[in-house]
Amino acid sequence: MSGWWSYRLSDFLLFSAQTYYRLFELYNQAVWPMQLVTLALGAGVFALVLRNPPWQGRAIAAVLAAAWLWVAWAYHLQRYEAINWAASHYAAGFAVQALLFIWTGVIRNRLVFRLGVSMTTRAGLGIFLFALVVYPLIAPILGRNWMHAEVFGIAPDPTVVATLGLLLLAANRACSGLMLIPLLWCAISGATLWAMGSPDAFIAPVAGFLVVVLVRWKTYRLAKNRPG
Amino acid sequence: MSQSPNRGRRHFLRALTAAGVATVLWPRAGRAAPDPVITRPIPSSGEAIPVIGLGSWITFNVGSDPVARDACAEVMGNFFAAGGRVIDSSPMYGSSQDVIGYGLEKLGTASQVFSADKVWTPFGADGREQVEKSRRYWNVPRFDLMQVHNLVSWEDHLPMLFEMKAAGAIRYVGITTSEGRRHGAFEQVMRTEPLDFVQVSYNIRNRDVEKRILPLARERGIAVIANRPFQQSALIDWAKRYPLPEWAADIDCANWAQFLLKFIVSHMAVTCAIPATSRVDHVRENMGAATGRLPDEAMRRRMIAYVEQL
Numbered sequence: 001m002s003g004w005w006s007y008r009l010s011d012f013l014l015f016s017a018q019t020y021y022r023l024f025e026l027y028n029q030a031v032w033p034m035q036l037v038t039l040a041l042g043a044g045v046f047a048l049v050l051r052n053p054p055w056q057g058r059a060i061a062a063v064l065a066a067a068w069l070w071v072a073w074a075y076h077l078q079r080y081e082a083i084n085w086a087a088s089h090y091a092a093g094f095a096v097q098a099l100l101f102i103w104t105g106v107i108r109n110r111l112v113f114r115l116g117v118s119m120t121t122r123a124g125l126g127i128f129l130f131a132l133v134v135y136p137l138i139a140p141i142l143g144r145n146w147m148h149a150e151v152f153g154i155a156p157d158p159t160v161v162a163t164l165g166l167l168l169l170a171a172n173r174a175c176s177g178l179m180l181i182p183l184l185w186c187a188i189s190g191a192t193l194w195a196m197g198s199p200d201a202f203i204a205p206v207a208g209f210l211v212v213v214l215v216r217w218k219t220y221r222l223a224k225n226r227p228g
Numbered sequence: 229m230s231q232s233p234n235r236g237r238r239h240f241l242r243a244l245t246a247a248g249v250a251t252v253l254w255p256r257a258g259r260a261a262p263d264p265v266i267t268r269p270i271p272s273s274g275e276a277i278p279v280i281g282l283g284s285w286i287t288f289n290v291g292s293d294p295v296a297r298d299a300c301a302e303v304m305g306n307f308f309a310a311g312g313r314v315i316d317s318s319p320m321y322g323s324s325q326d327v328i329g330y331g332l333e334k335l336g337t338a339s340q341v342f343s344a345d346k347v348w349t350p351f352g353a354d355g356r357e358q359v360e361k362s363r364r365y366w367n368v369p370r371f372d373l374m375q376v377h378n379l380v381s382w383e384d385h386l387p388m389l390f391e392m393k394a395a396g397a398i399r400y401v402g403i404t405t406s407e408g409r410r411h412g413a414f415e416q417v418m419r420t421e422p423l424d425f426v427q428v429s430y431n432i433r434n435r436d437v438e439k440r441i442l443p444l445a446r447e448r449g450i451a452v453i454a455n456r457p458f459q460q461s462a463l464i465d466w467a468k469r470y471p472l473p474e475w476a477a478d479i480d481c482a483n484w485a486q487f488l489l490k491f492i493v494s495h496m497a498v499t500c501a502i503p504a505t506s507r508v509d510h511v512r513e514n515m516g517a518a519t520g521r522l523p524d525e526a527m528r529r530r531m532i533a534y535v536e537q538l
Binding site for chain 2: 010013014016083084
């Protein structure tokens with residue numbers, strides 16, 4: 001792309017803020033009352049984290065895989081692609097993430113989400129609950145219609161942020177790889193909302209940045225506490 | 229350029245459609261017919277087109293939202309009723325082409341529009357197919373103008389477009405750029421290819437093209453379409469913070485949109501400007517710039533001086 005340095009973020013924005021939020025309004029209307037189902041699944045994930053049964057990792061991975069697959073198909077392919085030709089690529093990325101959860105968490109059972117006493121795991125749970133409970137309230141808080149609400153398992157941003165929060169609870173190295181696509185989405189979404197002038201543009205990027213800092217902190221603490 | 233045997237019939241159909249659309253949007257009781265619009269000839273053919281067209285970047289990319297699509301159709305209806313003809317789009321603009329096609333079908337104005345679209349793919353082999361896909365979105369028999377968007381793979385697409393023109397599949401060929409990008413390569417293509425149109429960014433605060441590209445266009449007999457006349461609303465939003473000068477009435481400007489647009493289209497090298505909007509009131513304001521008096525050179529200098537001191 002010749003003269004790439006001359007492009008501003010707004011040059012890559014293909015739609016107006018009105019069109020973008022209207023997309024969520026129509027999407028939410030079309031899938032209602034599925035939002036209640038995904039919120040209930042999110043609540044179920046929270047309960048599984050607290051109770052920690054032996055099959056917890058597989059169950060949570062399955063919920064996350066289903067959420068990412070649904071967003072890939074119902075949001076990116078069925079709706080977002082109509083106004084953003086890059087959405088098919090986003091759908092592919094979300095589908096890959098779902099497959100990673102299926103492989104790592106469901107088939108190989110390599111994910112266990114433990115709520116320990118460390119700052120990292122407690123922050124992770126806080127980020128997950130923020131995505132589940134607070135994210136849907138952002139639209140009405142900012143003066144937008146309730147039908148613009150973004151819900152875990154339905155909209156990409158709360159699904160991604162919830163996933164990052166849960167991955168902070170997981171206790172193995174596979175989690176770092178599972179964070180790549182969510183972190184990339186935080187940057188993409190933040191850039192899109194920033195170009196639109198949306199006041200909530202910072203939320204996903206800040207959540208992603210916080211997760212990166214916490215992962216680095218966790219790695220540092222583990223290395224420091226290693227015997228010898 | 230020889231006249232197409234169907235040209236007289238197309239003009240008649242356009243006049244009928246314009247009269248029909250104008251009657252619907254300007255009911256007989258209490259409304260005068262719109263003022264005649266100012267036109268400029270396309271140098272390569274002499275065909276006259278109105279100096280104000282309609283862009284579709286962002287504004288018409290509304291997806292499948294039925295309410296928004298009808299709103300865009302209403303903008304188009306008012307545009308045509310005010311004498312507009314040129315509508316510009318691109319495959320890059322998401323669903324804009326499809327929305328334009330929806331509007332044309334709903335209004336029955338496919339024969340009235342001067343359709344300007346673009347080929348936008350880095351793969352030369354895909355150009356023809358993309359043009360055909362775009363034509364199906366618009367649901368027009370053929371495009372009036374097909375342009376290579378931002379000079380992407382122009383070496384492959386231009387020969388293809390000239391072939392299509394020779395075969396009668398399109399009527400005019402052009403290239404586009406925006407915000408001053410690739411002007412060196414742009415000029416080179418203008419000098420070496422038999423283009424009918426170029427599309428560049430030009431407005432009262434971005435007059436870079438006055439130095440070389442506009443004079444070259446006049447020299448080579450190439451029509452000029454000015455994009456981003458309002459710098460994606462940044463320019464007009466900024467201007468509206470200040471009072472419109474009283475002497476704007478001397479050139480029949482009632483608002484900043486008309487002031488900014490008349491500056492652009494008063495340059496003798498410019499054929500048409502294509503402001504984009506999703507609002508009926510704005511399209512009516514914009515089309516007001518296609519009527520009345522245009523500034524002369526002295527007035528253009530006065531307009532520049534006024535804006536620069538704001």
